[in-house]
Each structure stands twice: as C-alpha cells, then as structure tokens.
Amino acid sequence: MSQEQQQQVAPDSPAKTEHQPRKFYEIPRQDSQQPAENEEPAGHALLDYINRSVIGSYMPFNGPFGQRHLVYCDYTASGRALSFIEDYIRDEVLTHYGNTHTTTGVTSLQTTMFRDEARDIVRNCCRASDLDAVIFTGSGCTGAVHKLIHNLQLKVPPLVFVGPYEHHSNLLPWQEVAAEVIRIEPTPEGAVNLDQLERLLKEAAAEPGANPDRRVIGCFAAASNITGVLSDTVRLACLLHRHGALAFFDYAAAAPYVPIDMNPVEDAGLSYKDAVYFSCHKFVGGVQTPGVLIVKRALLSSPVPDGVGGGTVFFVRRERRIFLDEAEHREEGGTPAIVESIRAGLVLQLKRTVGQDLLAKRERHLCDLTWRELHGAEGISVLGGRELQRLPLFSFVVRHPASGLLLHHMFVATLLNDLFGIQARSGCACAGPYAMDLLGISEPVAARLEAALVGRSGMGQFVRSKYFDYPHRELLRPGFVRINLPFFMPDQEAVFVLRCLR
Template identity: 50%
Template sequence: MELAKFINDNIIGRNSQFDGPFGRKHIIYCDYTASGKALLCIEDFIIKQVLPTYGNTHTSTGINSVQTTSYRDEAREILRNAFGATENDAVIFVGSGCTGAIHKLVDGLRLSKNDRPVVFVGASEHHSNLLPWREIASRVVRIKDDKNGMIDTNELEYSLKIARRERRTLIGCFSAASNITGTLFQDMKITALLHKYGAYSFWDYATAAPYVKIAMNPTSREYPNGEAHKDAIYFSMHKFVGGPQTPGLLIVKKSVIERNPVPGGSGGGTVLFVDRNSHLYLSDVEAREEGGTPAIVESIRAGLVIKLKNTVKDEWIMKHEEQLTRLAFTEWQDVPELVLLGSRTAPRVAIFSFLIRHLHTGLFLHHNFVCALLNDIYGIQARGGCACAGPYAQDLLGIDDSLSRRYTEILAADDDNVTLEILKPGFSRLNLPYFAPKEEIDFIIRAVTAIAKHGWEMLPYYKMNPETGGWHHHSTQLASMIQGSLSNIEFNNQELSMSPNNLSINYEECLRKGEEIFQKARNGPFNEIESIILADRQNNLIGAVKRNELRWFLFPSEALQILLHNDLNGVFPEINIPFHPREYDNNMERSEYQLQYYSTIPAQITGSGEPAEREVDMMRTNESAVLQLFGYLLQTALSRSSSVGYNFRSDYLSSSEVPSGQATGISAAWRLIVRCQRNRTDAVGVVRDGNQILLDTRQM
C-alpha cells in the first residue's frame, strides 16, 4: 500500500542513529504501544499553515483567533464523525491523555458519598482505568478472562445480577484491547450485557484506537436498537503514528456528564458571566469542560492524525495487523526459548509481550536485559516491565495473590530506603508497525529470535543495578548514549539541533553483525570478565538479590560459569523458579470474536497437498480439518517404518480410518505434533496405545 510507505517515509527520526557498545546502530522504533512517532507531513502543515495565523481562542474578532478557532472546531468534527458520535455525545479534549480523560469522566458523574458505585473491570485493565475507579467505588469487581483470553461474559452477567440487588449505580469499565498482549475484547456484546442490567458502559481505547474501528453508537443485526451504544470512550491520541503532542480524548453521552453542572476544572472559558459574588457556567458541555486556554495546536494535530487514519482505513489496518500477528506467531512458534504471553486464538493487534527462558536452567533473562540487547545490538526500541497493568501481568506470569504479597514485601524500601527493584517480575514488549516495510518486520522478528537463542551468552558483559532494575553494558553508561542536551542550545543564527543522518539501514548486515557479536561472546575473553564478576560478588546488594528465593532470572556470573564449563554438573545449583507463565488453550480455531474483527477466513485444509507448506492455515481452521490433516500427517510420517493402521477419534467426529497416502516428510509431521502439545491445544492430543496412534481432543 503506497500510503503505508508514505507514512513510514514521513516518520521523523526514521533514519536516526546512535553510538552504542557495539558501534553505530540505526534506531528501529517498536514502542508505538507506549507512544507514537511524529510525522513530517503533519508537522509541516502545523508549521506552514497553523502557526502563522495562531492565536488564542475564546474570541471571534481578530483573524488569528477566528482561523485558529476554525481549525480546532474542524478537528473536533473530524473526531466526532470518525467515531460515530451524535448530537447526544460530547467530544472533549483533555490535556493529560487517557488518564486525564478518565478523571474528567469521574468528575462528571457527580457521585455522592452515599452513592458509591459497584464498578466492573476486566482482567487486563491499565492502571489508569483501574485506580480512579477504586477510589470512588464501594467495591471493584474484577472479571476474569476465559480459556481463550477473552472477557468471561458468563461471570460478568452473574456478577451483574448479584450487584443489581444492591440498588447502587453500576459501572462497567473495560479495555478494548490489552496493552500487554494486544488482545481485542468483545465491546458490543459486553456493552449490551451491561445495559441489560442498567449499568454504564465505559471503554478504554488507549491501546486499540490506532488500529480498530471505533463506534460510539454501533448498530448491527444482533443489536439493532442501540443496545450496544457506549456511554463513554476515552484514549490517548499520542499513541497514534503522528500523535506526539496531542491531547487525550473523552467522548461521552451528554446525559452522563451533565449530571454535574460544575466543570471538572473551572476557570476561564467555562463561564458565561461572573459577578462579584456569583457566576454562571456555560450550558455547552464541550466548552464548559475545557477550562483555560486549551491545548489548541495539540487538538488541531489530533484532527490531522485521525484524518490520516481515516485515509488509510480501519479495515486495511486490521487486516494488516492480523497478517503481522500470524507472521510473528509462525516464525516464533519453533523457538522454545521464547515464551509469548497471552492467548493466540483471540483476535489481537500486533503487540507482543514475551519472556526468554534459558532452557538448561529454566531461569528467564531479565526483561530489562533483553531490551538492552535489542537496543545495543540491533537498535530496536522495546519496553520492559509490567506495562502499567500489574494485575493482568501477574495473571499472565502465573503469580498468585500469595506470591504477589511476597514480592510487595521484598520490593518495599527498607530502613535505608533501599529497594531491590531488580526482583520485580516483568516482560519485554514490542509491536510490529503496520506501516513498516516487510524487510524491517522480518528484521525485527529475526532479531528477537537471535536474542532468544543466544542472548544469555551476553550476560557476563552486562551489569545490573539492583535498586532500579536497569542493565547496561560494562563499557557504557546510559548517559553516554544521549546525543543532545537543552543546556547546549544557543539562540543565534545557527540551527538549534544537529542535522539528521539520512543513511539507510542494511538489515542483513545488521543481523550478520549481531551473529558476530554472539560468536565473540561465546569465545571470551573470559579472563577479563571474571574480574568484573568477582567485583559483583563483593557487592552486598547483588549478593542479596542472587540469594533471594524470589529471584527468577539468570545471573551474569551463572552464565559465565556455564560458558566456561560448558556443563551444569557440579556448577549450577538447582533453583526453584517462583512462577511459571500461564498457558492458554491455543488451538488456533477461530472464535466468534475473531470473526467480528477479521474479514478473511482461511479455507479449510484437507489431506491433500503438501502439509509442511500449509501448517499455519491448518492451525487456524476448525477441529474437523485439524483432525483430518493430523491423521494424514501421522499416517504418512510413520508409514515407512510400519504397516500398522492408525485410527483417530474425537469429540466431534466418529471413529474412522486414516486415509492412506504417500509420505511427505517425517520432520513436518512431528514438528506439527510437538507444536500442538507445547501449546496445550484442544484441537488434538497424541496418545500411544500399543501399536496405535490415537488423536483425542480429551487428552489435552
């Protein structure tokens, strides 16, 4: 798509470079889930068209104010139309992103102390969509996800039935997508269910908004009478490509926010008249709730960002997101060191959170170490931590309440105000941008694979900070990577910043250099490293971390011992890993929720053709096709060594004999079987029973 290339070419900083411990690297930005990148085309319009006639709003006499007000009003209408808001909905710009929009909504509800609501939230909520509701609710009911990673609507309905008896205000606050896994949740079905029991339906689109179609007032055959109309949606515009320096957005039913005639932030621009003793607020909700000088240029930029997304079209973006997701899953499914979090059967955008396991010890690599390697070796910008969604992160990592309390205790500052944040569990996260060229996507996927397989070998060359959780190469400090400073600016006729380096990146060359770095790490020089490790052993804080029973990651000194001895016997003590990431029911069968978001469905796969070439599509079709192809693969893979027949059975098919056929490759068949066992799929189990191979869905 030409427009995708146009977007990529316009990214400010696309060809930026930095000097790291392994030489100069191009920056590959994969952190759009946290914040987008600015676009030259949008900033150029701001500079040439908006700023020359910029003036404050709140007046209609001078040309500057009139033109600026016109731009801002037009931006609001672009947003209103893009998201299907009506005259019954208020479109409100909020200066501090999604968090500010949620607080604006809470203020607008005007709940009394005697009317503390019951609030229902999903398992995946970001802290911004959880903590404000905890402060005002009589209780917060957290709805778990089901075996496919979706919100459990049966549990939600049961909880709504119980809560309705209390005669309190009921509020449902759910994320449209997880910022950890990218999972897309069933917004229309949940909204209709909330309304059935008289609850408000509020939706956090912070993660989903740059990718999906947002409909404030959707209609469908299933919900023809407005049952799925949302009461409020909110998100941060800065997460869009082109979105830096844009405000948050709240779209809310006027009937909801008009419950409070006093604005959330009173001041200039919110009033019609003020005398010495009293004042009269504006009746227009949108004007009343944007007190003071608004984020004027930021709001105009938001309109341009959404206009660009509308031009690309939601349908194309979502189709491409699915393709990127499937590509990554396909490439990473045979990398046992890589532990991807979340369900693979739920609809999702191309956001991936993962841990890397050292197979010989079972320990993980620290997420900040992994992100440091991605940066230092490949220039890839990823993010480590819990993604400000702590409860869901603990669900995905397999941390129960008891273990969570133990981590809370160990992370609390001691009498010397020292914290061991290095012990805090987390993961690495990146996303694959839909506008990135194919060669860049392939580069990112292959770089993650390389670090999953060889990253542990770099541990002896890195040092950790037990108090902050940071990791850095021994030869560098983070401050040394910083290339610019505001303090060095002089206001004269010279430019205020360095000219960008526009050299293009050679992805294959970068991958080759990465291989050389890993090869050099395997070969030493270990005599230099041992002195560094010895110094680490003398650090009391590092020693305390290493001995702590809650430690879950491999230490540099342990990696060095493995590299030196090439054997764990007598070198590496047995360590009980405190948690194990949750495994989902990844049978790759499409759910009704996938059909809601994805427009194409692969054709069913039969026993004909080359199985090795069709594994991916097979794993995304129905159970019947899965079993047919599995029976075929087993029969053909084993037919060379035995003439015994192989039967299969399932909960869905009657027992029958596997069709005969020619062997098409033992490796392809067994790779497929092992993959399904590893993913704990419903689709098929492999059971040996004498001379028979049975395929049984009940075995998993």
C-alpha cells in the first residue's frame, strides 16, 4: 500500500496543542471526537483530551513501504505517556524533588508528601481499608507476587488453585516454592469453572491427615490478557473464603479498565480480597511506574522485609537492628521509585476522574464495534468466545486462504506495522498454558515444540537467550497477534484498525 493509499484510510492526526501551565485535574473543552450514545459531553471532552495528550501519538516513521503513522494498539502490554502528567511532574514534582526518609528540608518533605498522597490515591481508588497495606513494588506484578510469597512465611508448600488464563507472573512463582498448583479448567464459554473449584476445595478440606499448617490459596486473574474475558472476583472470593482459602487476584490486564474493590460487602462480607496486585505501567500515562501490592496486613507475617536495607529499619547498632513495624515502609527498602510512584498515583487519579460508568460504556461500545467490523472477515479467527463480558482486547490468528495454514503471528504483526503503522503484539502474551489451550496444542505437541526450540539435550530449564542462542528456531514458537482498543481511542481510529485487519 502506498503512502497516499494509507492516508486515505488513516485517522486524521489531531493537531498538537501547546500545553499551558495548569492543574492536573483541569480539562480543556475540546470536541473533535463524536460521543457514543448517552455519553456525557464532559466525559467526551476528557476522552478527547486524553487521546490528544498521548506523547508520540500518530508519530511518523519510515518503513519498507514509505512513511507511516503510529497507531498504538498495545496498551495491554504497556501504556504510553501523557503530556499533561509529564508536565505536572516536571513543573510541580521535579522542582521540589529530594530524597525521602527525612522531612527536615522542604524538598524532602514535599517529595515525601507527594509520595504519601500517591499511596492514599491508590488506597482510595481500590477501596482499601486501614487493615490493608499498599506497597509499591519495583517490577510490576512479578515483584508483587514474590513479595507476597515472602511475607506469607510458608512453612509447608501450599495448595494453590489458579485460573485457566493466568499470566506467568501469577503462576511460575508458586511453582518455584514447590506449591501444589492445580489449574482450574474453563467452562465451555471460557469462564473459571466455579463448580470444579468448589469440588476441589471440599476435597482438600476433607483430605485425611492434612497438615494444618498447609495454606490453601486461590490465585486468579481478574481478566485474561489474551481474550479480555473478565472473572467474577466477588463469587470467587466468597467461594474461597467459605472453604477457608485465601483469595488473591491479579489485576494486571484489568486494572486500567475495571473497578478494584478490596472490600466488597456482598455475601456477609465474605467477598473481600486478601491481596490484589497490578502494574501501573499498563495505564495510559503510566510509563515507568511500579507495581502495586495491596494486601491484608494480617498476612504480612514476616518481621524481616523481602529486601533488607536502608529505609527498612528503625534503629541499627553494631550488633543489632530493629526493623520498622509499618509494613508499607518496611517492604520498600532503599531509595524507592519516587517519581515513578507519584506518577502511579496520578494515573489512578485519572482513572477515577474518567469514572467507571464512562469506562464501562466505552468498553462495551468498542467490543460491539469490533464484532460488527469483523463480522464475516475471511480468514480471521478471534480467540475466545463472545458470550462472556470482556475487555476490548482481542487475540487472533490469520489463515492463508489457499493452503488453509495459519500465517506466522510475527509475520502478521510485522505487516500491520509496515503497511498501516499499527502497533500490535505477537507471541503467547506470557500466558503459555492458556495460549496452548486456545490454539489447540496438546501437551505432547507442546513437549515436541519445546524440544525443537531448545535444540539439544541436557540444557534443562536454562537457555541464555532465545534470540542469541537459537534465532532461527524462533519461527517454531507458537502464538497469535493481539490488539486492544483503549477506552479513549476515537471510533474513527478504531474502525481504521479493524478494517486494516480485514
């Protein structure tokens, strides 16, 4: 496709606005985006403002077929920066920046207050109580899960139930502590099979000679990062608590779009969550933000922090040290990710400003728009069903019409980039077991693929680098292409993306 042809179907690039000094919450009146049905004008203006403020939006680049403009559809992997958040950080935060852990100087005091306020914003947005600790973790959900496991002080390897569509970060850490991990099967529609979970919970409770120190834990994704299918976290938490199990939830894919409620009141108060974790970098505006762990303080049983060092102690003498009692500080050793955690508070504040009603309307609208545009599209198979409530993120494979074989996912993603500027993601989305379910890859076939990828016996679990050791074998790695349509994407741009897929 020539540059002229692309320009005929590409969305109009909004004019860059010059951002004047302003408060974080001020919303300019702009009206370049058509509101969906029943969408409030104020909310429509905010969505338009967010879309226009994405740094690098519609940025031109030179590809093999000429110049194209970026159309970013990879927010499920990472959000992009917002100019008004970066303006606020530059003008308000960095001008008063100083290290935390002291309050005697104005810079350290102001920075500490900014960071404390960011923590409170996260707490309030997630309806966490004083019984819940809000801890910033350095490496997204992976860091949060490891910190959680450390604090559980597991004397006996636990029994852990996981959902059918868990990300590796919610699966592998439990395997590494020798837990017995049982994967709950999906229902025919693709939801977590609650009947199977209840049966297994009852069997675990009735097991003769069960070790009383063995914890039973349920770890479930609030949404699949492959299909966007949403879990019923309230029903899951109630079921787990009725059978004496802990309820942990991975909100990595869901957090930017759905409400996070640590303490719902349904079912006689059994619906509370023992821990949730998510990655703020997946929010729009969340570039370079830490992960977040929100956990019941009663579960933080380790008196020694996960990372011992500066900022974790109350007093140190030559032969003894006393750690802080406050877990939120004890578990954030060393100089924390100061600006990053402040930015995390800002993106949570932005989500709250948009409002859950508007978010839900846009999510439903974009899902409906996708199904309409892709209806009857030849050769495209969207993974997962349409029956369940889901986020507008879609994974698909493309079948070659002449041979009936699937086009390689990396080839399809490269074509989307080179022809249309669409930034998609190919692979297994770090959710290998669920990806194999969706692609119909049995365990024997998966074992053969693994052997072919590793290539020589005796290597075991350790490969130095998949790219440097065996670059030619990457073609054997199964996968799909994933896009997502963020809530602030104008309909015109979403239609452009979907018609490019056709």
